[in-house]
Amino acid sequence: MSPHSAYIHVPFCVHRCGYCNFTLVAGRGDLVEPYLQALARELEGLGKPRPVTTLYFGGGTPTFLSPNQLDRLCALVLDWHPLHKDYEWTVEANPEDLDAARVTCLVQHGVNRLSLGAQSFDKAKLQQLERRHTAADIRHAADLAHQAGLQVALDLMFAAPHETLAQWEADLAAAVALQPAHISTYGLTFERGTAFGSRLQRQQLHPVPEETERQMYLMAIDYLTQAGYQHYEISNFARPGKWSRHNQAYWAGAGYWAAGPGAARYVAGLRSTNHRSTSTYLRRIQAGASPVAEQERLTxxxxxxxxxxxxxxxxxxxxxxxxxxxxxxxxxxxxxxxxxxxxxxxxxxxxxxxxxxxxxxxxxxxxxxxxxx
Ligand code: SF4
Incomplete structure (x- = not known):
């Protein structure tokens, strides 16, 4: 059966946060136009439009693109993945680059859900995580989205070095005060190959004790469920009726289309993943070659x-x-x-x-x- 979900990877960020191991290029606005051209060619490979009920633009930071580039990205993807009537279309955004022009562009194309990488409302914690936004940026971005009628999903991170339970509770309270439809909480991890991973090895960074991290996770469950959010997946909480439909398709084992550097799709039992390197992805598509790096047919x-x-x-x-x-x-x-x-x-x-x-x-x-x- 043809998948009903599609994921588009937008691999751009202003800089790479110390803990991040996602597929992206930092500070390479010059690659956005080649990326849009390559994505168009990759999507042409679908052969015909593939309608979906859930569409998700992730990154990286999709809102790194200018309003004009975002406009062209949305139009391009809709050509190949037109939406069924009752759809969910999510776009990830960073609080610092979401402005009225970008929100208007997204809404005009039909985006109905915005996923904000908030992580924390605490100045010191945000700096430690090497995030560039402030609590005021998060509130401003959430207000813009709500005023435009978008559902807001917030991502929060816990277990930053030196973080206390009281600080984490304050983050949960600040998030709930914004009344997002959806909240995801993730513990900080120190992945190999990231700046944080190296600093951990050199003992320049010290994770919070495991017991504290466990208590933080349990605190999130108790705090958010008491605030009216349903805990519906290990890391995800939502107001009734606001569960992420896109992620539910993944968790239900359904297939999904995907395009962009590092994107993985699962179509007709075949899982295939594009090259993680954005420059390799661009080079291969410009040369008329497949962007796929690996594929696996599951029994x-x-x-x-x-x-x-x-x-x-x-x-x-x-x-x-x-x-x-x-x-x-x-x-x-x-x-x-x-x-x-x-x-x-x-x-x-x-x-x-x-x-x-x-x-x-x-x-x-x-x-x-x-x-x-
Ligand atoms: S903003 Fe998000 S995707 Fe971009 S580098 Fe930071 S953590 Fe990674």
Missing amino acids: PAQRARETLIFGLRRIAGVERAEFQHQTGYTVDSLVAAELARFVDLGLLADDGHTIRLTRAGLLVSDSLWPELL
Whole structure:
């Protein structure tokens, strides 16, 4: 079946934040025009328009583009991915570069959801994370978006070095005060190959103690659910009816189109990923070559295992009967021993009908997935 979702990667940022390992180029506004041309050629490869119900522009920072460039990007993508009637179209934005002209452009094309990389409202924490915006920028951007009728999703980050529980609670309170439809919370990670990863190795940066990080995560769950947000996925919270439809398509194991440097798509059982290097991506497309760097065809059992893992990321968990109907496998035929072990350890709950993460399981979920694959 043709996917109903599409992701477009926009690989530009003013600078690279110390913790970021996303596919992007920093301070390369000169590459935006070649990127738009390359994207047009890549999308031509779709052969015909592929209508979708969810569309997501991520980055990088899509709002790094000028209003005119953003206008052309939206028009180009809509040519190839026209939207079904009841759609969700999300664009990621950084608070410091969202202005009225960009918001107007997005709304005119039909964008209805803005995902703001807020991370924190605390000046020192933002500086430490090497973010360039202020709390005032976040409030201004959220106001602009709300006034234009856009749903607002905020990303927050916890466990920055030296951060205390009280500081994290203040960030949660400041986020809730803006009344976004959706809040995502992520613990800071120190990835290899990032500036923060190197500073950690040189002991110039010190992560918060693991126990503090756990308490921060649990605090987010308790604080946001008490504020009326539904905790519907490990890192995601939303007002009723405002769950991210695009991400739900991923978690349901559905296929998705994708274009842009580093973008990964999953179409007809084939997962393929474009070159992560923006310059390689541009060069290959300019030379008439495929931008794809890797591809992998999953076996039905592999697909079923992935579907199980994505399903378990959702707080509602996995219904055994629905899983079997969707994948053709029973859960027990794939992971009976692991499931029994995780239930014994109190990390998964299994009532015979639905399997879901427990509160203890939520804290260590990342360590469970490799054992289920
Ligand atoms: S703004 Fe976001 S995407 Fe850009 S470098 Fe910083 S963390 Fe990465």
